[in-house]
Amino acid sequence: MIILLFAIRDNITYMKLYYYKSPTGNFGDDLNAWLWEELLPGYFKYENGIIFSGIGTIISADMPTSSKTVIFGSGVGYGYPPMNFGDNRWDVRFVRGPLSAKVLSLPANKYITDSAILVSKIEGFEPLPENERSGIIFVPHHHALHTGQWHEVCKSVGIEFIDPTQDSKYVIQKIRKSKLVLADAMHAAIIADSLRVPWIPLVTSNQINTFKWIDWTLSVKLEYSPSYIGPSSMRECLRNKFLHLYGESFYIKSLNADDSINCFxxxxxxxxxxxxxxxxxxxxxxxxxxxxxxLKKIEQFSSPRWDEKYISLAKKKILDAMKRAPMLSSDDVYQSNLNKILNEVECVRKMYK
Known part of the structure; x- marks a missing residue:
């Protein structure tokens, strides 16, 4: 985890961000590193003090303790909340969605949507008109890179593969300029929706977290109905088969909110x-x-053809998924959520200036 914390000096309250930083990079988390400084310039310094918790599934007992913690669109999804969550040491502006609010025992008015929607207010990242967008891109979950053959699948289908571990601004611009986003990574869908680019949710493995997806899709008044693609290689198939044995299987077949909460x-x-x-x-x-x-060693020395059937099946399933009607929240819902969060930005600006 990286933390950005609040300290008071010369009557100025400085914030320090708290967000997850993957060792390999992950654009949805890495967005935190520059978004908040753009929105609240001069508010962030590396000091000890109050925590500002931004984009990500990061509300858990692993959060560092502080005299004050500001929650600004974060979600829950993996563990127990911090001790005494919600007491006077917490300034919960809003959480990501209704499922996060429920498991944190917060009232319904304490969720809006994922705060990554604010990227649309940054200069150079505004939504583009449809005639200025082109192409179809696929953005996998960052863990799908470990064992998958998604480059090959995308090449065979004629769509562009986007590595989610690349620079966050680069990935977001790719999403912004595309005609359609095939989203295995949840933040690919969130950014696409925020930039008014149609998207289709995919599931490449049982590691895709149904609870998190439903938490967000309900916040934008959409039903989570992904196309299950499955593995693109033998190694990915093997990995997917045993995820549940070490606690990393989060996909719920029913795609039901109550089932997701109970499973959580x-x-x-x-x-x-x-x-x-x-x-x-x-x-x-x-x-x-x-x-x-x-298996990786065998692949390096003998070039087995065991991935071919997985690539072929994944190709067929992606082509089928592309025939679906894409998803996009309504303009009214989008604008309402954006306005509410912009109002919260102003509240933070005034309270912690």
Whole structure:
């Protein structure tokens, strides 16, 4: 995690951001690094003090303690909330969606939508008219890069593969200029919707978190109905098959909000067991890390053709998904959410100036 915290000096309250930073990079999280300075210039310094929690599924017991924490569109999705969440040390401006609000015991008026919608207010990132956009892009979840053959699938279908670990501004501009976004990564859909680019939700593995997706789609008054694509390689298939054994299977087949909440509670209890870190580490090595390394070595030296059937099937499923009507929140819902969040930006500007 990276944290940006608040400190008071010479009557100025400085903020320090708190967000997840993937070792390999992930554009949806990395967006935090520059978005907030654009919106609230001069408010952020690397000091100890009050925490500003921005974009991401980061509300958990792992958050650092502080005399004050500002929650600005963050979501919950992986664990218990921090101790005494919601008391006078917390300034919850809003959370990502209704599921986050429910599990955090917040009133319904404490959710708006994902604060990444604000990217549309940054100069050079405004929505483009349809006649200035072209092409279809596919943005996978960043974990799909570890074992998948999505470059090959996209090449065979004639669409552009976008690596989600690339520079966040580059990825967002690719989304902004496209005609259609095939979104395995949730923030690919969020950014597309924020920039008024139609999108189609995909699922490449059971690691895609249904709870998080429904949390956001309900906030923009859409129904989460993804196309399940599945693996693009043997190694990806093997990985997907055993995700549940080490606590990384988050896809709910029913795509139902109540089922997602119940599953979230069950997984939260399991993952909070004191033995879980040791157990999951051992199991991961046995069922994923070691077999994956072995298969990778075989691929390097013998060029087996075992991925061909997976690539072919993934190609067919993506072509089928592209025949669907794309999704996009209504202009009224979009503008209402944006106006509410812009109002919250002004509240923060005045309260912490």
């Amino acid at each position: 509670y069950k997984q939260r209890d399991i993952l909070s067991n004191k033995w879980w870190p040791i157990y999951s580490k051992i199991i991961r090595r046995c069922v994923y890390t070691a077999p994956n390394l072995l």
